Amino acid sequence: MRSRPKLAPLPRLFAALVTLFAVLLLSAPGALALAPATSSPSPSTSSPEAYPNTINGVLRNNGQPVPGVTIRATGEGFSGETVTSASGAWTIGVPVQGTYQVELIESTLPQGVALAPGAQNPRTVTFANTSNAGAIFPLGEGIKVQGANFGEQLIERLVAGLSFGLLLALAAVGLSLIFGTTGLTNFAHGEMVTLGAVLMFFLAGLGLPAWLAAVLAVIGGGVSGYVQDAGLWRPLRRRGTGLVPMMIVSIGLALAARYTIQLFFGGGTQQLPGAQGPQITLGPVSIAQTTLLSLVISAVVIGLLGFLLLRTRLGKATRAVADNPALASASGIDVDRVIRIVWTVGGLLAALGGILWAYYRPGVSFNMGQQVLLLMFAGVTLGGLGTVFGALVGSVIVGILVEISTLWLEADLKFVGALLIMIIVLLFRPQGILGRKERVG
Structure with missing residues (x-):
C-alpha cells in the first residue's frame, strides 16, 4: 500500500490570527487616526x-x-x-x-x-x-531619441520595469497556482493584493515598526486565503459547482471585498511609512530606494518559491495536482489539503505584492488591486495558463513593456500595450509561452 506524502502542517495559529485581523479591520477609524504623518498631503x-x-x-x-x-x-x-x-x-x-x-x-x-x-x-x-x-500630469522635457540621455532613460525604465514585473509576478504566481490546481479564474485576487497594503497601513498606524507591520500584513494575507478556501471554495467544490458559476461568485466576492475595504479605509490615497525614500545613483541609473528594495525582495521570494516547487515534496505534490488532480488523488496525495495550502500561499504572495505595489505607485487605495488585476491576467496568459514559471516570465515581460512604453506614450496609456499583448496571445498562441496545448479547450 502506497503511503501518502507528508505535507507540512498548517499553523494552528490561523484561527487566532483571523480574530486579530478582524479586530484590526473593525478598529480601522482608530488606526487611521494614528496613521503616520506622511500618509497624505496637507x-x-x-x-x-x-x-x-x-x-x-x-x-x-x-x-x-x-x-x-x-x-x-x-x-x-x-x-x-x-x-x-x-x-x-x-x-x-x-x-x-x-x-x-x-x-x-x-x-x-x-x-x-x-x-x-x-x-x-x-x-x-x-x-x-x-x-x-x-489625474496625471507628465513632467519633463520630452523624449530625446538620440544621445546618452535616451540611453540612460532606457536603462532606468528597464530597471523599473524589472522591479514592477517581479512584484507583479508575486501576485500573478498565486493566481496561476490557484488556476492550475482548481481551474478557477479568481477575479477576487486583486482584492487580496489590496488587503496586504491596507493591513500594513492600519498596523503601521497603530505604531508598529514598518517591517513588523509588513510581516503581519503578509501573514494576514495568508489567513485570508486559508479562510476563503475553507469557508467558500471547498464547500462549492464538494457540491460539484461548475467553474463558470464559481467564477461569477469570485466577481461578486471581489465587489463585496472592495467596497468593504472602502467602507473602513475610505476613498482617498494614503502613504505607507517610508514611501518618500531617497534616490540611489548606480552609475548612469537613478532608482528610488524603495524600488530597488522591492526588486531584491521579489527576486529572493520568487527564487525561494521556485526551489520549493522543484525540490520539496509539497512542491511536487502541488505540480502533480495541477497536472492531473484525479491521478494525484489516486497516487495518495491529499488534493484538498494541497489546494488549501495553495490558497494560503497565494494569499501570502498577493499580500506581499500589494505592499510592494503600494510603495511602487506610491500609495494605498481601496481599488489598487483592481488596477493591476488585468495586468496579472495578461502576465499569466502570456506565460501560460496554470504554469507557475510561465506566470513569472509573462509578468516580467509585461512589467518591462509597461515601463518602457512610457518613453513614447503618455503615462495614462502605459497599460494599453500589455493588454494588447494579451489579446494577441489569445488569438495566435492561447497556451502562452510555456503553456501546453492540451491546457486550452
Missing part, C-alpha cells in the same frame, strides 16, 4: 476627510517626486486645491461625483521642472461610479 482649502469623493495623483519628474506644487480642482459649483506632499502625492476632496477641471499651477513648479510638451493642463476628470478619480 490640502490648503479642500480636506479629503471632509468629503466622500476624492481626486488624486502623484507628481514625478524623471522618477523623482515633486513636492510643494499646487493642484486645483473646479467644477459642480466647487473649487478646492491642495499641495503635493514629500512623496509627490496629492488628494483633493470634492462634495459630489461629476466632472471637474483639474489644473496644475505651473508657477509653483520647482525651477527647471516643467510640464511635458503637449501635456494637457487643465485636465478634465469625470467620476465613473467610484468615489475616487485620478
Whole structure:
C-alpha cells in the first residue's frame, strides 16, 4: 500500500490570527487616526476627510517626486486645491461625483521642472461610479531619441520595469497556482493584493515598526486565503459547482471585498511609512530606494518559491495536482489539503505584492488591486495558463513593456500595450509561452 506524502502542517495559529485581523479591520477609524504623518498631503482649502469623493495623483519628474506644487480642482459649483506632499502625492476632496477641471499651477513648479510638451493642463476628470478619480500630469522635457540621455532613460525604465514585473509576478504566481490546481479564474485576487497594503497601513498606524507591520500584513494575507478556501471554495467544490458559476461568485466576492475595504479605509490615497525614500545613483541609473528594495525582495521570494516547487515534496505534490488532480488523488496525495495550502500561499504572495505595489505607485487605495488585476491576467496568459514559471516570465515581460512604453506614450496609456499583448496571445498562441496545448479547450 502506497503511503501518502507528508505535507507540512498548517499553523494552528490561523484561527487566532483571523480574530486579530478582524479586530484590526473593525478598529480601522482608530488606526487611521494614528496613521503616520506622511500618509497624505496637507490640502490648503479642500480636506479629503471632509468629503466622500476624492481626486488624486502623484507628481514625478524623471522618477523623482515633486513636492510643494499646487493642484486645483473646479467644477459642480466647487473649487478646492491642495499641495503635493514629500512623496509627490496629492488628494483633493470634492462634495459630489461629476466632472471637474483639474489644473496644475505651473508657477509653483520647482525651477527647471516643467510640464511635458503637449501635456494637457487643465485636465478634465469625470467620476465613473467610484468615489475616487485620478489625474496625471507628465513632467519633463520630452523624449530625446538620440544621445546618452535616451540611453540612460532606457536603462532606468528597464530597471523599473524589472522591479514592477517581479512584484507583479508575486501576485500573478498565486493566481496561476490557484488556476492550475482548481481551474478557477479568481477575479477576487486583486482584492487580496489590496488587503496586504491596507493591513500594513492600519498596523503601521497603530505604531508598529514598518517591517513588523509588513510581516503581519503578509501573514494576514495568508489567513485570508486559508479562510476563503475553507469557508467558500471547498464547500462549492464538494457540491460539484461548475467553474463558470464559481467564477461569477469570485466577481461578486471581489465587489463585496472592495467596497468593504472602502467602507473602513475610505476613498482617498494614503502613504505607507517610508514611501518618500531617497534616490540611489548606480552609475548612469537613478532608482528610488524603495524600488530597488522591492526588486531584491521579489527576486529572493520568487527564487525561494521556485526551489520549493522543484525540490520539496509539497512542491511536487502541488505540480502533480495541477497536472492531473484525479491521478494525484489516486497516487495518495491529499488534493484538498494541497489546494488549501495553495490558497494560503497565494494569499501570502498577493499580500506581499500589494505592499510592494503600494510603495511602487506610491500609495494605498481601496481599488489598487483592481488596477493591476488585468495586468496579472495578461502576465499569466502570456506565460501560460496554470504554469507557475510561465506566470513569472509573462509578468516580467509585461512589467518591462509597461515601463518602457512610457518613453513614447503618455503615462495614462502605459497599460494599453500589455493588454494588447494579451489579446494577441489569445488569438495566435492561447497556451502562452510555456503553456501546453492540451491546457486550452
